Amino acid sequence: MNKVVVGAQWGDEGKAKITDLLAQDADLIIRYQGGCNAGHTVVAHNKTFKFHLIPSGILYGNKTCFIGAGTVILPEAFDKEVKELIEQGIDISGLKVSPLASITMPYHTEVDGYSEDNAKKGKIGTTKKGIGPTYTDKVARFGLKIEDLYSPEALNEKLDVILPLKNKTLEKVYGLQPYSKECVLALCEKYAEIFKPYVCFDWQEMLNNSKKKQILFEGAQGVMLDVDYGTYPFVTSSNPIGGGACTGSGYGPKMIDEVIGVAKAYVTRVGEGPFVTELTDETGDKIREIGHEFGVTTGRPRRCGWFDAVTMKYSVLVGGLTSVALTKIDVFDTFDEIKVCTAYKDTRTGEIYTSYPTNVYIHKYLEPVYETHKGWGENVSNIREYSQLPDNCKKYLARLEELLEVPISIISVGPDREQTIFKK
Secondary structure (H helix, E strand, O other), X not given: OOEEXXXXXXXXOOHHHHHHHHHHHOOEEEEOOEOOOOOEEEEEOOEEEEEOOOOHHHHHOOOEEEEOOOEEEOHHHHHHHHHHHHHOOOXXXXXXXXXXXXXXXXXXXXXXXXXXXXXXOOOOOOOOOOHHHXXXXXXXXXXXXXXXXXXXXXXXXXXXXXXXXXXXXHHHOOOOOOOOHHHHHHXXXXXXXXXXXXXXXXXXXXXXXXXXXXXXXXOOOOHHHOOOOOOOOOOOOOOOOOOHHHHHHOOOHHHOOEEEEEEEOOEEEOOOOOOOOEOOOHHHHHHHHHHOOEOOOOOOEOEEEOEEHHHHHHHHHHHOOOEEEEEOHHHHOOOOEEXXXXXXXXXXXXXXXXXXXXXXXXXXXXXXXXXXXXXXXXXXXXXXXXXXXXXXXXXXXXXXXXXHOOOEEEXXXXXXXXXXXXXX
């Protein structure tokens, strides 16, 4: 069974742990979109590993981990992550990078930082890692791909087209310094050395030979940050949804059997954008403190709120989810009451939305319609069987399944690999 792991909310749902668990049975793990703006944390063998670009399955050592064509790669970040894993004694011999992946250049990070820092209105809340500008250049058809680093003729021809346009934009629009061709060529020579041990020019043969093996597709960010289906424009610049696994990996839709959406038992968001169930009171602070809700990439405190079944039903639809992996249920161990948002109410008209309204500019007028569930008042972190969960916890999970109309197949009761319940 080939599986896709996607974030079902606004990212940071615990995808890395679920990917790490499912990678045990996979032969090939493919990261299919995003860049180093993602932050995935895995706790294994009493150690904490933080990933940004490299597939979480690398911890097993005997897996092929492929960074696909749909990703954008900041070479310096990739190099740093690789070196850290080697220092931690991790076998990365199975790591491969698509030659079709796009390169994040220094001018991309400069533009990203300038745009975010100088936006008087409409801040997106990016990580300033250059992800958006890299995807912009990719779609505009004057970006650089990793394979260009190993073809001097192609690289020279591309730079002759790219640099005059790029330098004009850098100077006239952003007031930034231009780049000489010599400077960029020197950078590319350095990047070629970084990627040389990992770039997989025979990726077509590798994918063909893996068709009858177990494949796991790993997404970054979440459905609600998808550039087409998320809370646009407060989104990432790629397609985290299940369908993005096809375009970003090189495999077609027939290769996918399951799409597992990872969601927290509550909701968090980093950066700007609408968030109807956001809690800015003591309850939100309590969730943040117990759940350690701070960004892996930025360290920013995450915005926290109650579980939102309206956005999750939407994620099930557009994300192609066949089941849900629910994480951090243990955060609610000390809560007397737990709320679930089942609808939105327009404070101007009284209209009730049970389907997700995609026009995010009306969200400031929306308030959540909640139902309240009793807490369970006991520690679930050591439970490994669904039947042993407290009754109120099982009632909460059953209600979520009813609302979402898909099963909850995995329940995480803590950060470690072993703190997991597989619901049969």
